[in-house]
Each structure stands twice: as C-alpha cells, then as structure tokens.
Amino acid sequence: MKPLYAHAQSTLKSILADGLNLILPPRCPVTGDIVDAQGMISSDAWRDLVFIADPLCAHCGVPLAFETEGNARCVTCLETPPVYYSARAALQYNDISRGLILGFKHGDKTHVIQSFVPWLKQAGKEMLGQADYLIPVPLHPARLIMRRYNQAALIAGALSKSSDIPHLPTAMKRVRATPSQGHLTSDERTKNVQKAFDVSPKYRDMIKGKSIVLIDDVLTTGATVNECAKLLYHHGAGQVDVLTLARVVFDS
Numbered sequence: 001m002k003p004l005y006a007h008a009q010s011t012l013k014s015i016l017a018d019g020l021n022l023i024l025p026p027r028c029p030v031t032g033d034i035v036d037a038q039g040m041i042s043s044d045a046w047r048d049l050v051f052i053a054d055p056l057c058a059h060c061g062v063p064l065a066f067e068t069e070g071n072a073r074c075v076t077c078l079e080t081p082p083v084y085y086s087a088r089a090a091l092q093y094n095d096i097s098r099g100l101i102l103g104f105k106h107g108d109k110t111h112v113i114q115s116f117v118p119w120l121k122q123a124g125k126e127m128l129g130q131a132d133y134l135i136p137v138p139l140h141p142a143r144l145i146m147r148r149y150n151q152a153a154l155i156a157g158a159l160s161k162s163s164d165i166p167h168l169p170t171a172m173k174r175v176r177a178t179p180s181q182g183h184l185t186s187d188e189r190t191k192n193v194q195k196a197f198d199v200s201p202k203y204r205d206m207i208k209g210k211s212i213v214l215i216d217d218v219l220t221t222g223a224t225v226n227e228c229a230k231l232l233y234h235h236g237a238g239q240v241d242v243l244t245l246a247r248v249v250f251d252s
Contacts (some may be wrong), residue, residue, distance in 0.1 A: 006116075007201045028040065028041055028042035028044075028045055030042065030045035030096060030099050030100050030103070030131065030134070031044050031045050033045075033208075037085065037114075040114075040115065041100075041112075041115055045096055045100070048092075048094070048095075048096040049091055049096055049097055049100075050091060050092040050094055050097070051090060051091060051092075051119070052088075052089055052090065052091065052092055052123065052247070055067050055068045055072070056088075057072065057073050057074035057077055058070075058071035058072060058073055058086065059073050059074070059077040059082060059086060059087070060073075060074060060076070060077050060086075060087050060088065060222065061083065061088040061089060061247065062074050062076075062084055062202055062247070062249060063092070063249060069137045081113045082172075082222055082225075082226055082229075083226045083227060083229040083230050083233065083240075084214070084229040084240045084241060084242050085227065085239050085241050086126075086127060086220065086226065086241050086242070087219060087241065087242035087243070087244070087247075088123045088124045088127065088241075088242070088243055088244075088248035089123060089219055089243070089244045089245065089246055090116070090120055090122070090123040090127075090244075090245055090246065091119070091245060091246040092246065092247065092248075092249050093218055093220075093246040093247060093248045093249070097245075098246075100112065101217055101218060101245060102115075103187045104217075105146070105147075105151045105217060108152060110149070110243055113154055113155060113158045114158075114160070115156060115183065116243060116245055117158050117159055117162045119245070120155070120159055120243060120245065121159070121162065121163060123243065124213065124241075124243040127211075127242070127243060128159075128163055128165060130211050130239075131165050131211050131212070131213045132165075132166070132210035132211045132212065132214075133165070133167065133168050133171070133206075133207065133210055133212050133213070134156045134159060134160050134165055134166070134167040134168070134213050134214045134215055135156070135167070135168050135169075135172055135209075135212055135213070135214055135215065135228075135232075136150060136152035136153040136156040136167070136169060136172075136214075136216070137152045137172070137214060137215065137216040137224060137225065137228055138150065138153075138154065138170075138172045138173050138174045138197065139152075140174040140176070140178070141173060141174075142175045142177055143174075143177070150169075151188075151217050152215050152216045152217060153169045155215050155216075155217065155245065156169065156215040157169065161213065165213075167215075168203055168206070168207075168239060170200055170203075170230075171200055171203040171207065172197055172198070172200065172204035172228060172231070173198055173199075173200055174196055174197055174199065174201055175195075175196065175197065175198045176195060178193060178196050178198040179194050183188050186221040186223065189220070189221050189223035189224075190221075190223045190226070190227075192223070193224050193227045194225050194227065196227065197227055197228055197231055199231050199232065199234075199235045204235045204236070207232060207235060207236060207237045208235070208236035208237070208238075209236060209237075209238045210237060210238055211237075211238055211239045211241070212232055212237050212238075212239065212240045212241070213240075213241050213242070213243050214228055214229065214232075214240060214241070214242045214243070215243055215244070216242070216244045216245075217244060217245050217246070218244055218245065218246050218247065218248070219242065219244040219246075219247040219248070220247075221248075222242075225242045225244075228240075229242070232246035246248060
C-alpha cells in the first residue's frame, strides 16, 4: 500500500510541476530566457560564468597564473596564512555570477540552488570527501528577519541532502550585528567581524576533533570565514575548510 501511495504522490507532484511550467515557464535567473527546468542557467549566461580550476593556491584556492607542482601557495597566503585549512569556490565573482548570487540572496530565486549543488560538489570534492559536518556562516537574527532566509544555510542544506554529509544549521550564531562589509578594506573587514560569532554550546562537544566545512555564498577577503574558523578551532574542531559558491579574484 505504501509504495502505491508514494507512486501516486510522485505522479501528482509531476503533474502539478508540468502544469505550473505551462503557466509560468521556467526562466534563467540571470537572463530571463526560458529554460528547460527551474534552476537551469541559459546558454548565454553559462558562457560568461568563469569556473575556477587548477592551478590554484593550495591554501585559499585563488587561481594562479602559472602551472605549479605540489602545494603551491599564493603570495598573500605565504605572507599572512589564513586560519582555515583550505578554501575552494566554484566560480569567480564577476558581473554574471554577481547577478546570479544577488538574485538568490535577495531576490527569492532560491530554485537556482539546483544548479549550485553540482558546482560546489566538484569544487569541494576533496574537502567534502573527508567532511564530518557542514556548517553555514550565520546571519544576525535581525538581518535574518529582514531577508527571511540565510542563503548560506540553504546552500548547506541542499549540499547535505545531495552528499549525505550532515549539516548543522544552528551550530554557529552571530552574536553581534555588524555593518555591511561591502565598502570596507581588508583590515576594516577583519576588525568588523571580531567577536561577532560564537559556537552554540549544544554543539561544542559534537564538533571536537571533527572535520568541518564552512559554507558561504561569496569569499572576498576571507575575514568572516577566518573569524568563524578561529572559533571552531577554539572549541576543538580538528580541521576547518571553507567552500563558497564564488570568490573575488583581486588583480595581482
């Protein structure tokens, strides 16, 4: 009886989805062009997305301009090593990925997460292969009320479901509201997020000795994820890696 009921549910969902697509055809979240399914990216938008691939800095994951051997690191990481173990991102942050992410982040285009998941699994395959938990970078409660959802938590949840890695959406909390980082320098960003986070007491024993992957949408200077990693290490995490949808690549 249960298999028959499940089949009926699946059939009904399929019929409803097809009907909805007839009334409101799925559109690319970047160009607005009609696509085959919700969350898909049009060929025009796809052409202008820049996926990050080797050669990379072994530490922060920034693209390098030359082929390397072994665990090569960029100049920035050699001078000021990040707190986290490694960081990887699927895309370079450019005009197209910016529009994609802002639509997801502020425009309720959450269905596009279906495209994000395979990109993130490819970019973070090494760290995901040894991860015990996924933890999203948290929003302050006041900002969460304004946005209605935490984009990092949505990414972590979808990635968890696809990879079977448990995610802890409330393991970290933002205890201090901070101004937007948008127009701050690297040093100002670091000061801005100091003491802005904490690890929820109920999860502190759970993360001890564990491999954690921090999830966020964009990595800019790394100030936020550094501060989060510092706290996770303070509470006993064994390894902290960072996986983001996109990262800013500064001109060298």
